[in-house]
Amino acid sequence: MDAIERYINELMEKSTPDRPVWNIEKLLQGEKAGWNYIDGCMIKAILEMYAITEDLKYLNFADTFIDYKVREDGSIDGYDVEERNIDNVNAGKTLFELFDLTGKEKYRKAIDLVYSQIGKMPRTREGNFWHKNIYPNQVWLDGLYMCQPFYMEYETRFNHKKNCGDIYSQFANVRKAMRDTETGLYYHAYDSSREMFWCDKVTGLSQNFWLRALGWYAMALLDTMDKSDPSDKNDLKEMEEAFRDLIDSMLKYQDESGMWYQVVNLGGMDRNYLETSGSAIFSYAILKGVRLGYLPESYSGYGKKAFQGICDTYLQLEEGDISLGGICLVAGLGGKDRRNGTYDYYMSEPIVKDDAKGVGPFLLAYTEMRRTGWVYNN
Template structure:
């Protein structure tokens, strides 16, 4: 069933119109370099490494090649937006360069790294989430930038900035974690200037499921890259990962999934959401597979994956579909998103969107 779904995604997608990028399709946007496609490239490369079926590697190579010029410049990429989301798709470049040897992929990695060198920072030392969101740390941004940053440091920079990565994660734990629940608020504004931030703490109001997931996925992917358990980065991140998994398990629904706003389990309008549940399933199963956490956690990851299959994976007109995916959620911006429970309930829920599909496939591949 899932293999049929994967085949459909490959057959019906191109850089000009990827089936999984509902933001592009709904908004009628032109092809552009973005984290949504980046999530799918990570999933397809993992499929290749699991199966050694060259169709997956060829698909990713052709897809990414479309955006990369011979000099390493990236179509539609604008460094001056300082958008951490735009770093994520660059993760595919490392493996593509390994597998294909294309020099332009190595050059593109450098272009993305330049952004991180120039990225504005909060007074605490963390990257701004985007240029349009000054002084703000979003959990999303940890996944978008840190694994790429870490991979570069490991491969090309003799781990020079491991301490910077560690300090940015430490700041998130210090500033954004609720010690009582163990959960993390979606975002933090060090200036307290945004309409959504608490005047005293700088924090947003709620625990958005996918934000918890983005952070959790960043942590487990970082641990896979670091590998060396003697590194301080490894020890701190592994403890942070375990603590968050233990906190999230307390809110896991009987179905195996989690709610869009994690702790509001008794709110009738709240709903079980696919992307965040898939990410948590993936992170738990991967952490078990890598020996980072005990095998006793594996049933929680499996229950989440099976719950998603039971509730949201379905066949229609002979084709497989995955539903229950929050299209997008953020804070501030032109729509002045306030981070309230009502706000998170107001965002569209869609089918066949990469933010749900990619972690769902990654969870599937952890066995």
Template sequence: MGNARILNTYIHQLIETSTPEAPAWNIEKLRAGKPNTWNYIDGCMIKALLDLHGITGDDAYLDFADRFIDHFVREDGSIASYDPKAYNLDNVNAGKTLYQLYAITEKPKYRKAMDTIYSQLEGQPRTVEGSFWHKLIYPNQVWLDGLYMAQPFYMQYELSFRDGRGCPDSLHQFEVVRERMRDDRNGLYFHAYDASRESFWCDPVTGLSSCFWLRAEGWFAMALVDTWELMPASMSGERDILRRMFRELIDAMLPYQDGETGMWSQVINLPNIAPNYAETSGSAIFAYAIMKGVRLGVLPESYFEAGRRAFQGICDTKLGEEDGRLTLDGICLVAGLGNTDHREGTFEYYMREPVVRNDAKGVAPLVLAYVEMLRRERGV
């Protein structure tokens, strides 16, 4: 695979210049000039490095991941800079790495830290439909992002330690999102939903935000396929529900895939409206999700090419070199809704958020897509 050497070099460059205190891929923290904390961005990257170790056997990835997470997790299972009672679903995401690291290292504190994070979900406030609030500071709001941040961890914990008692609840939260947040006209999902209909950014009747943001759509796709992967064969009916939702979403996305680059636009359904642009992180997420879906049998074989095209298009158009170092461009730094009047969720809002390089929200899914390409190449 022609991209292997370039990507391996790029990933090693990033980890060689990163520490738990200052990871090179966390552009938000670097720009803010603040000490690093337990956060979802690093969680994305460490999870990708662990998966890369799993397929390559390169212990440099495992050693770095272990040192990184070990830095935050204390011996009693508490986590530095993490407060479960902040009830922020983003903070659950890095907990996914604990399962892999505990299986390999058997460090008791990693097992205890899973309980610490689960304690957040036990108290997480919910909407009237039973969905987790995205954050305590966003009352009654469900964001697509939150499904990815929390549901795979939740499902895995329930299956590993609670005989699956909470699995129906996890499935219900996916079903609520489909019922409330999917647009029947094009099959896409709106970024967020306010069950109270009180937020300034939402439709007062439906509670929905106004746009289809690519990365949020991608987070939801990853949530579906990653959670499906965890579910045992005994949950065949539940797996069929997520399988249908996932294929339905991918089918809705494919008409918007760019014919030349294989990528998708920042606002998915308006690719020809300036200044919309081909966005790297969401495109990489869909490259990964589609190829993984094919590998797991959730999608037919014919879908693989769409994922491969997205991966190749990113490598061809967004992965380059500057001053002797590799760089990944075209990554939306952040996008959200609420609390301040400049995050109103309009097309113009998504266009004015910063576009950056080398942020893990783009790098990590590209690494995950690369892992899927390696799996394909090696037949595993």
């Protein structure tokens, strides 16, 4: 067993469904973890570990973790559809896989419950889901990852593709409104109403290119295409173009270490740092993009370099304990903290170790590395 597998095993051993050690936000708040996107990221990665290793301990852990939250009638402990929070859809992705692997009917019922939120989400005038009810008229790149792959899998599997057009158009709207033509990068968020204090009053856009948000968007494109019906050729062609364009734009900013900076286009500026979660997401997105045929084979070197860079920079072994550092805990816009999206704001958020927003993508990238036949030399 290599050091990375040992690391994930240690995290699993120390975690319970109420208090997973990778949910640093909840641990710092002293609260139990309800139904949230952070645990969803981690359980998805653990299910990928099962897919690549066929080791039942990963499936059993994921099943036990989600089973604990989902009641027999399909209701979910700690989840309220009426909150209308797009982040809460993300953990629903694990339900499809666990339903297929275990056949538990309560998972199928829970899938319907999570899907019911999609029908209740308010929308911008362009037709995109608000990020949350408490963030009116706002689209954040993160939200596309949280919702659209789940939405697409439901439509193709259970709803005769009735709303696939809605999904494709939400991606098209984001590309039109949020992409910067000069760099090819996407701004973190967009306010359709142009009212928020953090947005440009002409464009509605926030000020900066935040690495993890760009990563979420890359994964949103990739994972939604992966769940689409291949016969949707024209729509998928546009998605592929957007994905390739984003990866090409990001490669211009890849550091010689293989990683990317917290504020992507300002490497070398005071306090800017190489950030783990977003770098791991792009490692995963590039490697999986090559595997699925969306990127040329030659690109896999960029994904491998990113993964190796994270290992070299932030995977540390101290007194027998392994930890993964360099993870931005959280970043957003507005809210009670009046987060303004400036460069200084992105530098002010805590940098932590072992948080699932970094560890989950790191493990996803690791599974893609394993698929290439790579072995970790520790």
